[in-house]
Structures are given as C-alpha cells and as structure tokens.
Amino acid sequence: MYKRRWLNVLLPLIGIGIVVFYTVCGGSCSYLKGDILGVNLTYVGIVSSVVLAVLALLRRDLLFLAALSAGVGTEFFLIGFQVKTGVYCPYCLMFAGILFLLFVLNFEVSRMKLMIVAALCGLLFFAVFFHGTTTPVYAQELLTPSFGTGKVKVRIYTDYFCGPCARLEPKLEPMLASLVKNNAITLVFVDTPVHDETPLYARYFLFALNEKKEFEHAIRVRNVLFEAAKNKIVDKDRLEEYLKKQNVKFKPFDTKPVLALLSAYLREDGIDRTPMCVIYNGVNKGTYKGAEEITKAIELLK
DSSP states (O other), X not given: OHHHHHHHHHHHHHHHHHHHHHHHTTSTTTTEEEEETTEEHHHHHHHHHHHHHHHHHTTOHHHHHHHXXXXXXXXXXXXXXXHHHTOOOHHHHHHHHHHHHHHHHXXXXXXXXHHHHHHHHHHHHHHHHEEEEEOOTTOOOOOOSEEOOOSEEEEEEEOTTOHHHHXXXXXXXXXXXXXXXXXXXXXXXXXXXXXXXXXXXXXXXXXXXXXXXXXXXXXXXXXXXXXXXXXXOOOHHHHHHHHHHTTOXXXXXXXXXXXXXXXXXXXXXXXXXXXXEEEEOSSOEEEEEHHHHHHHHHHHHO
C-alpha cells in the first residue's frame, strides 16, 4: 500500500515531465493538436497530473480513483482519434500509458462501478467538447490565389456578380498574363463578397486551384464563374453541375485559412466596393477604383 501510494505520486509527475518535454522539444509532434473548451491539451495534461499527485498525497483515495478513471476514459477517446486520423503522437501515447498503468495499479473490484462510470463520463465529455486537428509534418503551403514572383504586389478585388467586374477582368487578362509570365508582379485575385452568393463562388475558385494551380487555368475558371453568375446560378449543386459541364475540375479542401488571409487583405486595403485594385511597389501603395482607373494603372506597370 505504501509503495503504491508513492507510485501514485511519482507516475503523474513523470507524466508532467513527458508533457513538458513534448512542449520544449521543438514540435516533434506539432502536427497533432487539440484542445478542450479552448484549453490546449498540454495544459490539460499538466493540470490533471498535478490533481492526481495532490489527491494521492492527501490520501483522498475515492477522488483519486474517480479522477484517474475519468482520465483513462479521455485517453481512450484520444487514442481513438489518433487511430481514426492515422496520425500518432508518441508523447501522447506515453502519457496515456502512465494513466493506464496507474489504473491497473489502483484497480479495485469493489469500486469497479465508480471507475466505469467515471471513465464513461471522461470519454463522453471529450467526445462533446474536444476539438482536434491534424496536419502532416510536411504539409503543403497555404494555397493562395496568387501568381508570379515579382516585387510589385498587385491585388485585384472583384465580385462575380458585379457587372463592371465581369467586363473588366477579360480586358485585363492579356496585360496580367504578360506581367505574370515575366515575373514583373505578384498577382493576387481576391474575390470580394459584395453579393451574398460570392462566398460560394470564392470557395469553388479555390477548389479549382487546388486541382491545378496555373495562371491560364485560373483565368479560365474565373471566366466560367463569371458566366455562371451571369446565368444566376446560386445553388451549390447547380454550380457544381455547371462547372463539370464546362470541364472545370475541382478538389474540395478546408478553405478557412485562405479565406481568413483574403479577409485580412480586404481590411488592410480598406476595400469598400468592386472593382478595386491595390498596387504596392515596396515603397508606395496605390489604390485604384473602377474599371478605367484600374486599367490605366495596370497599363503603366508594363
């Protein structure tokens, strides 16, 4: 009993060491992330280990057993999450191993009902409130609607349901193609949600780029989307059907990070209408509104 009590203190402290080492180690497991109610799992692990060690020191055996069992339940859930995603964290598994060892050392048949109920509570709690993400260690860079590597930054702000935008982009195509090809500019297309239907179109433009990120392909996709908007297609299924008929392939993915970046551009450049264009040469930043102003500004870049 005496040795077990000290193991009940020592093993949680080792668990804290594993969590701290994982945090300081430099992200060898950074591709597997999670939180519970917004609190990072590393902190949850440290706090739960401290609670177990303190309860063991205070000899609050019943509370210790309940807390330990709840922890085991959460580990069952987290291991299941890793199995499901196919992404494993060795430090997380070592931490889970310590909890399972503690569970075995403290298992009591007379209190089995309490342990099962606490474990189920822990599992259900994480099933409801856990938020986890997995990204491969060598994840691809953020897919952005940008083309060219020139020092001059050009952002074109248009809306598929904006008449002047639909007329402007085809007019700009030859000039933009030449500037991008010669790496005179870094061009970013920013779909601006002036109309309620635009976010749907913006996602499918990104889906198409995820299939093939080439400037000529991007221009063709934008022309198709402008035509779809002209035909008043506002339904997801109809839009997909239209794209397929036009032989536009697309590959869905999580666009939230890209859209967040584009939203930051909208705020940074103070966009309040379409079409608009922002040109930054590293020193000066110019903002141009309307088809005529934008066309002249792009012509000057040539």
